[in-house]
Amino acid sequence: LIETPPPSIRMSNKKTPRTPTSSTAPKIGQKRISKTASSSKVVQKRITKTTSASKIVQKRTPKTTSVPKVAKEVIPPSAPKVVEKENDNSIKATPTPTPAVKKTHIREKIQTRDPFLKFWIKFYNQALALTSSQNDTDSSPDAKVEDVNIDSDKHNKRVLVVLDSIIKLTFGIDGEKKAQVVAYGGGALELIVELVRSTGVLSSSSSPDTENKIIESDPIQRRSIIFTSVKAVKSCVVGNPAGRCRCRSAGVFSFIGDTLDELMVLENAVLVEEVFTALAAICLGNDLNALQGSSQMEKYLTPATELYPDQREMQQKIFYLNTLFDAVRGEQSK
DSSP: OOOOOHHHHHHHHHHOOOOOOTTTOOOOHHHHHHHHHHHHHHHHHHHHHHHHHHHHOHHHHHHHHOOOOOOOOOTTTTTOOOOTTOOOOEEEOOOOOOHHHHHHHHHHHHHOOHHHHHHHHHHHHHHHHHHHHHHHHOOTTOOHHHHHHHHHHHHHHHHHHHHHHHHHHTOOOOHHHHHHHHHSTTOOHHHHHOOOOOOOOOOGOTTTTTHHHHHHHHHHHHHHHHHHHHHHHHHHHHHHHHHHHHHHHHHHHHHHHHHHHOSSSSGHHHHHHHHHHHHHHTTTTOOOHHHHHHTTTTGGHHHHHHHHHTOOHHHHHHHHHHHHHHHHHHHHHH
């Protein structure tokens, strides 16, 4: 009898099914992988095409690129500048000058550089010293009468030279320079009036100390000083609105009144005409001067009309002044 093997042996004798290896595995997955690989290659080719196209575009674009402009910082004019010294921890802030201060500095530089104004400043100081020196000699108690008369004669001659120089300096210059001339120091008009007062040729400037000078002074010299001073005033105000405005405070109207009091005689027709010419120049274009002239100077117009009937030019100036004074009073009454 053939012995039947046990069940375990039976099962071992049976052929066990083979597990599929990688080599024997179906190739379906491999085909799918190859398809995806091929598609990725196509995508890579497209990417390379696009990169090559972008490179071509980059080649076509110009190499130079526009640099953005950098806006400059605007510093306000009033911002202080910080100044730091070496080896010093302290910081000081110095404010920058404002435009108004810069303009004043520019004007001062122009005034100092102008040769005319330089000369006028020097001339004015010398002329002003002349008036003060004469006042000192008149007030000195130890001075003799003869010495005073000699000194007064020299002084009058110097005053005449100074007045004539003012006419030459101010004649023909522009209004801006004339305005600076009448505004510098005490003023050119005040200087003229003070110089004439120092000579004692006018009645209002006479005093117990100067009465002898009025009597003993040369009549020709007296008329020359008065005539030259009136011409100097006229030269300062013609074409100079600032000079005309300064006449009221400079005492020019009282000076003209004293001059007419001294000269209102028949033989001084030329001098009186010059005074009326200066008065017309002072009142021209200035209502305040015309109003003050109408109150102070009108009393001289009617006597002059009667005293000088043959002086045609003087009559024209008197007629002009009467018309101007009437017009100003008419405007004030409205």
